[in-house]
Amino acid sequence: MRHIGGFSSMNHLFKVMPQHRNRVEVRTLTRPLQSLHFVFLQPFRGGLAGVFWIIVLLQNPSSLQLEVTNLPIYQSGKGYKAISKALGLPRTTVRAIIYKWQKHGTVENLPRSGQPTKITPRAQRQLIQEVTKDPTTTSKELQASLASVKVSVHDSTIRKRLGRNGLHGRVPRRKPLLSKKNIKARLSFA
Incomplete structure (x- = not known):
């Protein structure tokens, strides 16, 4: 419970x-x-x-x-x-x-010990907003933006918090470097 x-x-x-x-x-x-x-x-x-x-x-x-x-x-x-x-x-x-x-005197789950979270709900909304606006934002950049709001947390904490909200970091797929010659050839083929 x-x-x-x-x-x-x-x-x-x-x-x-x-x-x-x-x-x-x-x-x-x-x-x-x-x-x-x-x-x-x-x-x-x-x-x-x-x-x-x-x-x-x-x-x-x-x-x-x-x-x-x-x-x-x-x-x-x-x-x-x-x-x-x-x-x-x-x-x-x-x-x-x-x-x-x-x-x-109760069977409910008791409050857990441990330090309370540093990221406020407002800071969390700010994180999610920044990441959805620009998905290529790194956790270090997000850490710097939170520091401007006087919230000092580690970048791994930011990644964990984003992961809980379904936002996971991914490495973009590698695409072939297309020279001008290749671009013309691909367009003429299509």
């Missing part, structure tokens, strides 16, 4: 019946969830012996990486092994989720 404000993941409801551990019913939510704080395993009817609904956010549907908050089952007294069998997840994943909840 990465970003609260701007993730584009699919929302699904999974129904797990304890009496049929291998049977899981999947439904797509009709409207997106507004908050991640209520994304918990909730008993739907009949307590622990009844039907359970699990709200799961799929980060990447192609790789099917599920992140489930299975705390209510854990709080009901079941162990890691029973939870992992019921949900079809590895035991280590279940343990990691429960440990994270106990330590931090």
